[in-house]
Amino acid sequence: MRREIAQQGAAAAATIQHGLRQCEQLRRLGHGRRHVLFVARGSSDNAAIYGRYLLEVCGGVQTALAAPSIATHYRADVDLSDTVVVSVSQSGETEEIVEAQAWARANGAATVAITNVAGSPLDDAADLTLLTQAGVERAVPATKTYTSQLAAVAVLASALSPQAGLENDLQRAVEEMDRLASPGAGVRQAVDLLAGTNAVVVTGRGLVYGTALEVALKLEETCLRPVRGLSYADLRHGPIAIVDSDVTAVLVAACEGPMLAGMVELAGDLRQRGATTLALGGGGELADACDHSVPGPDLPETVTPLALIVPGQLVVEALAGRLGLDADAPRGLSKVTQTDPERR
């Protein structure tokens, strides 16, 4: 897992370079279609959440996340003739995603696959594939395949909204991924902190909300402790009632953008309730408002997710080691995930 964390900059760079050559095709495919619908699960779903915000914020394209069961279990007739359906699966063989893509096509959608495996069922059946260039990933927890999905999603947004000027920022994001792949000052302190707690909440909002969910998922599946990922808003609407001095809250933020002020204020509220607060990213302002901090990238909010997850992954990997667990092969998980076991 550690080695694959370090390979992410190169994998993302290759994915971006490969994807940008398909921009013209992507534009043609999207022509006259006003909606984008992502289909994904797990880490791929967290990449799709980033895509959802990016396409709406930068492209003004109404974008949603599909409920795959609408396709696989209810087999509903939904008119998708004005929609591009983007299916995201590392292996390209998760059956419900493959099935949902076939359903989308039958209902009139144009289909884009984002997968790491050429010749996989998802690739074969798509109108167009953005192939991530992560190479073989050996560790079960997705790292470089996840960030390559983020890169592919950003290429898609760039193709559908060239005015957003994402291309240059993506080059900078790759540099920050490389820089952050060496564990910095805050990582060890974060591991010390998280090793001593059993009630962890990870929160974020907007473009980095998917990053917060990905940190939570990785912490949980790799370190085998219950960890909740919650949006800033959902946390405020109820669950904040149970925050007390037993809770460690991880606040995930970009170092700029319209979400930062609210996250800084949330840090103060959580500390007032007795929680221990750990900033992941958010620049100096959020670091000052929290008990501990792990520095993130110096990037525009729009491309921050590609690099902000890197120190998060380093924390997860080191924490698993500290807990005596095998980060590369967590208990109870396999590389190709299937939602419905009877389909295996």
Added chain:
Amino acid sequence: MRREIAQQGAAAAATIQHGLRQCEQLRRLGHGRRHVLFVARGSSDNAAIYGRYLLEVCGGVQTALAAPSIATHYRADVDLSDTVVVSVSQSGETEEIVEAQAWARANGAATVAITNVAGSPLDDAADLTLLTQAGVERAVPATKTYTSQLAAVAVLASALSPQAGLENDLQRAVEEMDRLASPGAGVRQAVDLLAGTNAVVVTGRGLVYGTALEVALKLEETCLRPVRGLSYADLRHGPIAIVDSDVTAVLVAACEGPMLAGMVELAGDLRQRGATTLALGGGGELADACDHSVPGPDLPETVTPLALIVPGQLVVEALAGRLGLDADAPRGLSKVTQTDPERR
């Protein structure tokens, strides 16, 4: 809270009767618009999740849940000229929902408000309001306002897809709400079970997924313990790795429909991992597969959520009493929720 739980059948019946008179207007408003977008938070968001499945399954209308921050923080220009935006808020004065509705209108959407308060800002600014008929709700945890929102959402689905024949089933749902408002055999046993555990996961899928999330939210905010609501699929994709004998899993299901077989199988898997399993609904088949069960309604899956939440609420209310907590006014919550405190 207990009294308001018992008032739900009458409140839903009045909401349905009131709403059905607006079907023609709703159809006119939706004419030529191919998408529905819900805007909501908290319990209202759980009602919107039901609406999302119902509209896609019964109506074939592509439906999504908005990320309110796209409106309130990013102020993105998203083309909504082919969309009906449905904003759900009990009080009708949650600022981010009111603001998101104004944004939707400015971006070309037709707007429908679902609120319990006539003359509220949300009502005033909407093209059309489905007014829930719950009367004043005194307890902080939403019960009759939540189920009235479900009723209003079902009326909307009925108006946009008259072929689905929801009207008759809604009458039956009201009868089941009344029948289930008297605590049955399983409630006390469920309270015994939940009082002795600190690791609770609530899971469901498809049309009752929102019900599972609502049970989780109510358990957490009323009984002040960490409770996770997870879809069946998200549970299988990672967090299932941490399920062991410390965990109590609540499985929420309708007594029929395409999700039931998977839930029965999940119950077996969770028990194999050592978890204690509690069925909420799901009929005899799920009850047999679980350690304990609380009977749910005898209804088609499409209208099950209106009545299935009722025994769930009874469990929550009784559990709070057992824990010595005030179910009517949980610590740290207020009736009108605002996401961003600086806006109060």
